[in-house]
Amino acid sequence: xxxxxxxxxxxxxxxxxxxxxxxxxxxxxxxxxxxxxxxxxxxxxxxxxxxxxxxxxxxxxxxxxxxxxxxxxxxxxxxxxxxxxxxxxxxxxxxxxxxxxxxxxxxxxxxxxxxxxxxxxxxxxxxxxxxxxxxxxxxxxxxxxxxxxxxxxxxxxxxxxxxxxxxxxxxxxxxxxxxxxxxxxxxxxxxxxxxxxxxxxxxxxxxxxxxxxxxxxxxxxxxxxxxxxxxxxxxxxxxxxxxxxxxxxxxxxxxxxxxxxxxxxxxxxxxxxxxxxxxxxxxxxxxxxxxxxxxxxxxxxxxxxxxxxxxxxxxxxxxxxxxxxxxxxxxxxxxxxxxxxxxxxxxxxxxxxxxxxxxxxxxxxxxxxxxxxxxxxxxxxxxxxxxxxxxxxxxxxxxxxxxxxxxxxxx
Amino acid sequence: xxxxxxxxxxxxxxxxxxxxxxxxxxxxxxxxxxxxxxxxxxxxxxxxxxxxxxxxxxxxxxxxxxxxxxxxxxxxxxxxxxxxxxxxxxxxxxxxxxxxxxxxxxxxxxxxxxxxxxxxxxxxxxxxxxxxxxxxxxxxxxxxxxxxxxxxxxxxxxxxxxxxxxxxxxxxxxxxxxxxxxxxxxxxxxxxxxxxxxxxxxxxxxxxxxxxxxxxxxxxxxxxxxxxxxxxxxxxxxxxxxxxxxxxxxxxxxxxxxxxxxxxxxxxxxxxxxxxxxxxxxxxxxxxxxxxxxxxxxxxxxxxxxxxxxxxxxxxxxxxxxxxxxxxxxxxxxxxxxxxxxxxxxxxxxxxxxxxxxxxxxxxxxxxxxxxxxxxxxxxxxxxxxxxxxxxxxxxxxxxxxxxxxxxxxx
Numbered sequence: 001x002x003x004x005x006x007x008x009x010x011x012x013x014x015x016x017x018x019x020x021x022x023x024x025x026x027x028x029x030x031x032x033x034x035x036x037x038x039x040x041x042x043x044x045x046x047x048x049x050x051x052x053x054x055x056x057x058x059x060x061x062x063x064x065x066x067x068x069x070x071x072x073x074x075x076x077x078x079x080x081x082x083x084x085x086x087x088x089x090x091x092x093x094x095x096x097x098x099x100x101x102x103x104x105x106x107x108x109x110x111x112x113x114x115x116x117x118x119x120x121x122x123x124x125x126x127x128x129x130x131x132x133x134x135x136x137x138x139x140x141x142x143x144x145x146x147x148x149x150x151x152x153x154x155x156x157x158x159x160x161x162x163x164x165x166x167x168x169x170x171x172x173x174x175x176x177x178x179x180x181x182x183x184x185x186x187x188x189x190x191x192x193x194x195x196x197x198x199x200x201x202x203x204x205x206x207x208x209x210x211x212x213x214x215x216x217x218x219x220x221x222x223x224x225x226x227x228x229x230x231x232x233x234x235x236x237x238x239x240x241x242x243x244x245x246x247x248x249x250x251x252x253x254x255x256x257x258x259x260x261x262x263x264x265x266x267x268x269x270x271x272x273x274x275x276x277x278x279x280x281x282x283x284x285x286x287x288x289x290x291x292x293x294x295x296x297x298x299x300x301x302x303x304x305x306x307x308x309x310x311x312x313x314x315x316x317x318x319x320x321x322x323x324x325x326x327x328x329x330x331x332x333x334x335x336x337x338x339x340x341x342x343x344x345x346x347x348x349x350x351x352x353x354x355x356x357x358x359x360x361x362x363x364x365x366x367x368x369x370x371x372x373x374x375x376x377x378x379x380x381x382x383x384x385x386x387x388x389x390x391x392x393x394x395x396x397x398x399x400x401x402x403x404x405x406x407x408x409x410x411x
Numbered sequence: 412x413x414x415x416x417x418x419x420x421x422x423x424x425x426x427x428x429x430x431x432x433x434x435x436x437x438x439x440x441x442x443x444x445x446x447x448x449x450x451x452x453x454x455x456x457x458x459x460x461x462x463x464x465x466x467x468x469x470x471x472x473x474x475x476x477x478x479x480x481x482x483x484x485x486x487x488x489x490x491x492x493x494x495x496x497x498x499x500x501x502x503x504x505x506x507x508x509x510x511x512x513x514x515x516x517x518x519x520x521x522x523x524x525x526x527x528x529x530x531x532x533x534x535x536x537x538x539x540x541x542x543x544x545x546x547x548x549x550x551x552x553x554x555x556x557x558x559x560x561x562x563x564x565x566x567x568x569x570x571x572x573x574x575x576x577x578x579x580x581x582x583x584x585x586x587x588x589x590x591x592x593x594x595x596x597x598x599x600x601x602x603x604x605x606x607x608x609x610x611x612x613x614x615x616x617x618x619x620x621x622x623x624x625x626x627x628x629x630x631x632x633x634x635x636x637x638x639x640x641x642x643x644x645x646x647x648x649x650x651x652x653x654x655x656x657x658x659x660x661x662x663x664x665x666x667x668x669x670x671x672x673x674x675x676x677x678x679x680x681x682x683x684x685x686x687x688x689x690x691x692x693x694x695x696x697x698x699x700x701x702x703x704x705x706x707x708x709x710x711x712x713x714x715x716x717x718x719x720x721x722x723x724x725x726x727x728x729x730x731x732x733x734x735x736x737x738x739x740x741x742x743x744x745x746x747x748x749x750x751x752x753x754x755x756x757x758x759x760x761x762x763x764x765x766x767x768x769x770x771x772x773x774x775x776x777x778x779x780x781x782x783x784x785x786x787x788x789x790x791x792x793x794x795x796x797x798x799x800x801x802x803x804x805x806x807x808x809x810x811x812x813x814x815x816x817x818x819x820x821x822x
Contacts, residue, residue: 002621003590004532005681005689009697016700044483054476057709058469064668065465071667072455107518107669107704114702118553121415138701142529179414210413256482256708257475258518270416278416286420289427290549291525293518297667298468299707 008144011155017134017379018042021363028367038402040329040390041373043188043348045253047321049302050314053252056305060298071297076289078105078261082300085307086261090220090246096233102265102281104288105303107295109218109247109260113182114139115291116214116243116262119283120270124179127159129171131189131380131387133216136182153382162383163190165352169341170198173205181206183232184216186223189380189389190350191342193228199235206241212270212280213242218260221251221319223345239265243280250347252306252315259295259303322347325399326392332403347392350377354411362388370405419555422566428545428790429453432774439778449813451740451801452784454599454759456664458732460713461725464663467716471709482708487700489516489672493711496718497672501631501657507644513676513692515699516714518706520629520658520671524593525550526702527625527654527673530694531681535590538570540582542600542791542798544627547593564793573794574601576763580752581609584616592617594643595627597634600791600800601761602753606638610646617652623681623691624653629671632662632730634756650676654691661758663717663726670706670714733758736810737803743814758803761788765822773799781816 021041029035049057063069077083083100091098106112114135117126126140137155140146147156154160159178161171169192174181183202185194194202206213215232223230232238244263248254268280295303305311326343333340339352351374353362359376366372366388377387392399432452440446460468474480488494494511502509517523525546528537533555539547548566551557558567565571570589572582580603585592594613596605605613617624626643634641643649655674659665679691706714716722737754744751750763762785764773770787777783777799788798803810 001536001588001590002686003623003681004535005683005691005694006530006532007683009530009694010683010689012697042484046478046481046483048478048481049472049475051476054472057472057475061460061465061468061472061709064460064468065462067457067459070457070459070664072457072664073453073666107707110704111702119417119420121417124415125412135701142698142701177412179412212414253481253483255484256705258704258707271413272416272418272421275413278421280416283416283420286423287553290546290553291522293521293669294667296518296669296707296710298472299710 006142008142011141011146011148012138013149017375020379021373021375024364024367025373035371037371037373038394038398039373040394040399040402041375043250043391044255044393045250046393046395047253047318049253049257050311050318052308052311052314053302053305057298057302060301064298074294074297074300076292076294077285078103078295079297079300082304085304089307091231091233094230094234096231098263099266102263104262104264104284105295105300106260106262106288106292107258109216109245109249110135112245112260112262113214113216115287116284117143117145119280119287120180125157125159125177127161127174127178127181129163129183129187130160130382131163131377131384132182133184133188134380136214160381160383163192164383165339165341170194173201177209178211180212180214182214182216184218186219186228186346187342188219189348189375189377189384191346191348192350193223193225193345195227196229196235199229199232203232203235203238203241207237210271211241212268214245215242216245218245218247219250219346220246222323222347224323225345228345233263233265239267240269243268248303248306252303253318254303257299257302259299321396322392325394325396328396328399328403329390329392332407336407343392349390349392351388351390353386353388356386357411359385359388365409366406369409370402372402372405417553419553422552422557422559423549424560428786431790432784432786435775435778436784446782448782448784449805449809450784451805451810451813452786454661454802455666455804456661457804457806458664458729460664460668461722461729463719463722463725464713464716468709468713471712475709485705485708485711487703487705488696489514489706490708490711493715496715500718502642502644505641505645507642509674510677513674515673515675515695516706516711517671517673517699517703518669520627520656520660521546523656523671523673524625524627526698527695528554528556530691530698531591536568536570536588538572538585538589538592540574540594540598541571541793542574542788542795543593544595544599545791547625571792571794574603575794576750576752581605584612588620589622591623591625593625593627595629597630597639597757598753599630600759600786600788600795602757602759603761604634604636604639604756607640607646610640610643614643614646614649614652618648621682622652623679625656626653627656629656629658630661630757631657633734633758635734636756639756644674644676650678651680654679659714659717663714664729665714668710668713670710732807733803736805736807739807739810739814740801740803743818747818754803760801760803762799762801764797764799767797768822770796770799776820777817780820781813783813783816
């Protein structure tokens with residue numbers, strides 16, 4: 001006997017999208033050291049933590065400095081004070097009742113959406129949208145729920161739900177039986193949304209077919225359309241079929257601070273091999289208590305402060321700033337005659353490449369001729385080919401300058 | 412088709428050790444509301460973060476408050492500044508050279524020791540010591556590397572390496588072929604250590620048999636014996652066979668702050684199904700970059716400060732305080748005629764129950780008659796039966812008071 005690796009890892013494509021973007025950027029910078037590059041690629045925020053959050057963060061660190069108020073191990077599921085603030089502010093507002101035992105606080109939606117598949121059997125059939133946030137795919141490849149990637153860029157054994165301009169970015173229901181569907185709305189990477197009615201189609205399908213929906217709502221704070229749900233639990237029956245993921249990363253600038261949460265309703269059921277019903281909430285609780293040790297106490301206090309009156313007002317200002325950028329991008333590109341999607345309830349703008357150009361070719365033109373960095377749509381899946389993602393997280397000045405530069409290009 | 416759970420979760424024993432301890436405590440408190448309980452059970456620290464750490468933590472939060480110094484997504488593997496401080500202070504001191512790409516910073520050794528098994532095949536045979544930190548066992552049960560738990564308290568398919576007074580808590584090499592061995596030294600729960608020579612036996616065995624050792628050194632900072640290695644890499648050849656886990660939790664009071672790290676040397680190899688050699692470091696890198704988003708920036712700055720001159724001096728004072736408690740426990744219980752182990756290079760003292768009493772019976776006597784809470788040894792595995800764990804993390808006053816109370820008991 002010898003120690004054996006998890007061979008599923010060998011099925012992963014070795015180069016990660018953003019690694020290739022960084023490589024091309026570095027190559028360009030080396031050849032053009034004086035170029036003023038404007039980064040509109042990776043989805044990272046740029047505005048600092050707001051004052052209310054900073055104050056709460058620091059005063060929680062002060063608590064850690066005093067034996068009387070020091071906090072050691074906290075609950076793996078997160079502190080009640082934060083779960084209660086989440087329920088009050090992110091759910092009650094939309095008429096959704098949750099118990100704190102249904103809210104699991106974590107250090108990131110990437111971790112949660114990556115880890116959630118562990119509590120489900122390896123024999124489940126998985127559906128993802130195409131294009132897709134690659135974490136959903138890669139974590140299922142690593143677990144062994146797929147075969148190899150084919151020449152078409154799709155993993156054998158996965159079901160891809162195509163989303164492009166042809167279907168107005170509304171995925172059709174799977175045409176073959178599946179057990180688990182990942183949905184992310186407002187969508188990463190396309191920035192598009194589903195209306196309540198469109199999402200209800202999926203919830204109804206899930207109920208009918210004993211399917212679970214893994215609903216990533218990390219961009220919920222950017223929603224500006226009335227008929228777009230802020231939580232999947234706004235849809236009747238969703239508590240029986242959906243797990244929801246949310247994050248403070250984009251909402252409150254926590255990408256470097258790290259806090260998120262996952263909702264697993266008590267009504268959510270799955271099945272064992274003999275078809276017996278099993279509650280899912282205790283499985284995730286067991287996963288988290290066994291393999292996770294809770295989020296840093298000062299970080300949880302910082303997250304709580306995002307729900308204070310001051311915190312909410314300050315965060316709204318930041319989000320408005322980003323959405324103004326999104327508007328500038330949408331309008332400028334539209335004026336240039338480009339087709340754009342997203343950017344209304346999302347910080348992401350999904351641009352159709354001119355003249356059906358390849359994603360990477362358009363990326364290279366923007367980099368070389370406008371010194372603007374986007375993210376090639378094809379990096380998010382085969383149906384992303386012919387698109388490029390821009391984000392609204394740069395400064396307004398840079399965003400305007402980038403649009404100015406792009407407007408001078410000829411395609 | 413219906414969505415199926417991971418049925419391996421059903422093999423887990425439903426009640427976690429500390430849940431049962433808490434239940435008995437709550438029951439006692441309800442019956443005796445005025446009792447002055449002294450908790451010496453769970454391994455959580457009580458001393459606050461030291462001033463050098465608090466200062467660095469808060470000033471990093473200040474950086475997050477300013478657009479010029481704000482930090483968004485960091486490297487999933489952790490910041491170079493912290494990896495460099497770790498290498499300089501925790502390794503160079505012992506003659507060990509590491510590259511920053513071999514150090515992976517995380518939010519906890521529990522997470523890392525729980526997640527590490529994902530990069531290895533499901534067909535590996537696992538060995539653990541008995542008693543054991545249950546995370547090693549449970550995460551392998553959840554992944555499907557075991558059968559059911561037998562009446563003897565052991566999972567089918569796992570190899571248990573017995574550690575008790577009979578072998579002076581030095582595990583023998585596995586008597587059957589295994590692929591992966593979990594070792595934790597200084598040991599949780601027994602507080603005992605392995606000398607360099609004793610650990611070398613395992614390293615040599617691993618090299619000879621193409622086995623990987625997962626070495627949990629979370630309690631390294633408590634080592635006070637010259638012949639006890641601070642890192643498994645002090646043993647010649649260990650870089651080719653061992654992954655090492657360390658944590659700021661017990662060292663610097665970070666149980667509620669969350670920071671740890673894992674070392675995966677470039678020389679470490681495992682094998683694919685055809686016997687081809689595969690480097691392990693890129694696998695863990697892939698796992699972390701796909702399923703983790705790095706540790707909070709202010710927390711990493713706080714961890715870095717543990718290595719400043721002030722930080723080191725302040726932390727030494729805290730550790731000395733805990734070790735004085737350990738000494739009080741050791742000497743007091745020895746004076747009472749009890750057999751005690753550990754507590755010299757560890758905050759844990761492993762007490763043989765008097766008159767071969769059951770662990771839970773001894774627990775109940777201490778709770779009911781001395782109002783002192785320990786942790787029943789049997790909760791850590793069958794070979795823990797007949798022992799009880801006490802920890803040195805309470806105050807010196809409470810520790811002395813607890814010993815005083817126990818000294819009045821008659822067994």
